[in-house]
Amino acid sequence: MKTAAQQAPIQRTGEAARAATGQTKAHDVVLQVRDLAVDIRTHRGTVRAVNSVAFEARAGETLALLGESGCGKSMTAKALAGIMDPVCDLADGEIVLNGTDLAALSAKERLKFAGPELGIVFQDALTALNPVYTVGTQLGEAFRIHRGLSAKEARVEAIDLMKRVGIPEPESRINSYPHQFSGGMRQRILIAMAVALNPRLLIADEPTTALDVTVQAQIMQLLRKLREEGQMAVILITHDLAVVAEEADTVAVMYAGNVVESGPVSEVFADPRHPYTKGLLESVPVHLERGAKLKSIAGSPPELHDIPSGCVYQSRCPLVQDICRAERPVLRPVAGDRPVAGAHPVAGDRPVAGAAGIGGTPVNIPSGAQPRPARTAACHFSEEISNV
């Protein structure tokens, strides 16, 4: 678990690392998450909120973490950014960002990465901004902390940032307080803070959920623009299937703290191989007759202290069998569009960490880029689902 950290000296952060390794190339793997597990300490004992989650994020691409509320998306994001609640523990796993395993670092060491290597945007921009400081002070903070700029120099950078994210009249607005901005503008400020030091990875935790539809589109457009400019890897956390379809290159579908399916968005959406993904896609109302019944997935996700021992989705799955109650399916490669013979798990079948790059059909590999991991799903019957 600590090997990656040992290989990469901690000092190589931010611009120093970039100078050493050169500009990140498009589609390079920026972040590899393996076996990530997060525990929450509660009055009723410790529960596992995120369980052996694995994915990778690539430069200039967007990875969507998709799932219902409480499925562990935000918890995963906070674990990546090192800003978990005090009652949460990183129980296991690696968070390899540009060669350094963040999970193996102390909280203090991680601070060097917070900003120059990794930025995060929250859902509710009003509570994410400190109400008692001007936006200029908050925008300039990263420059003061990481580059040791003076208040005056940081102010210049802050104005520049506000221009970059499209806030009109930055010279006068810089002295305003967060409550004096509209929701959309606040979200822009939040994004500006996250990208201030040109991080390699941007985590956007439901960045548009609190905004109205027209502003949503603008914010997504801004994120796309910044991603292209900085060749950032973006992790987009959302429960909005339309946003995933439009914005993301790859998707990891989460349920009850587990990734249940992952792969390129186009393939996963066209041909879901997990009953949960399928259920989600079927709940999107399309071309409905007036008065037609809206489809939904019956039931609700299990409580965290009551996760069944078999498949996490068994209580809501229409295809549930005995084996699903007895044995938890692991993420296994599934073939792209071609169905694969043998529905049941074969003895000796290896579990696949999303980033491991085992088997499967490679997709869209530009020449010279690192190989893509397989499309994966965690269902005993994943090969049958596309035929259902």
Next chain:
Amino acid sequence: MLIYLRKRIVSSALPLVVVIVGVFALARMTGNPASLYLPLNATQQMRDDFTARNGLDQPLLVQMADYFGGVLRLDFGQSLRTGQDAAAMALRAFPATLQLAATTMVLAVLLALVVGCWAALKPNGIADRISSFVSMAAASIPDFWLAIVGIWVFAITLGWLPTSGVSGAGAWVLPIATLLLRPFGVLVQIVRGSMVSALSEPYIKLARSRGAGELRVVTHHALRNAAAPALTVAGDLTVGLVNGAVVVETIFGWPGIGKLMIDSILQRDFAVLQAAVLLTAVAIFALNILIDMGYALLDARVRPVTVKA
């Protein structure tokens, strides 16, 4: 800002009048000063003369009207006891109280900020439990008991500190220590509570995600947000201290406004009592205005809106 201040001062006038009326009426319920100031065997004639000379034979409303007339001319009457100007006596006693109160509150606030923040860093951690116990005890120990124990231990048994008076720095230790304890205990709990909630706000997480270290998060991001409740309570506690610290001033023979008030009540020295109460009330109103300005300084959201012409 000036408009705001003027508004506040005008709106403070009515409560001040109510305070004066209340004190005026209540003081006279303690009895006739004549029975205190004249010998036991004084004749009824002598008593009537004394009462008439001091205007106490008039109906209460007339007395009150006279008094308000005087107040408007800044004439607060004379002390029955000393014959001195009542306002001068109150003003002379006030600085001693103010010094005691200010020193106590500055120390209490500083200590409480440090201990409260320390406790808030890890809710239910060891530091939190210790500070919770200490602050609870500090807030609960009665000050008169502590004062007496303090005198007994440090002044009488050990002989390190004087029992009373204002001579030398040593004389300050026991009164301040006694007065400090309750505000400290109460403030630690307030600071701890508001810091815990401030530290769990999303903007704290976001500050950490920008690389802000623990010290910066606590002192820069959380503390200013957590300061308002502490300011409210600190203001309230200061009012209590300015209001006399009656018990402590009496025990330690501190020549402050609290001691003056007690003496005036015991001796039915109405003019001095009224002047002391009025002065204290004005000080409290001033303090409240300062606290409101403190809120505005801390948080732009509560600043009075300035309309640009």
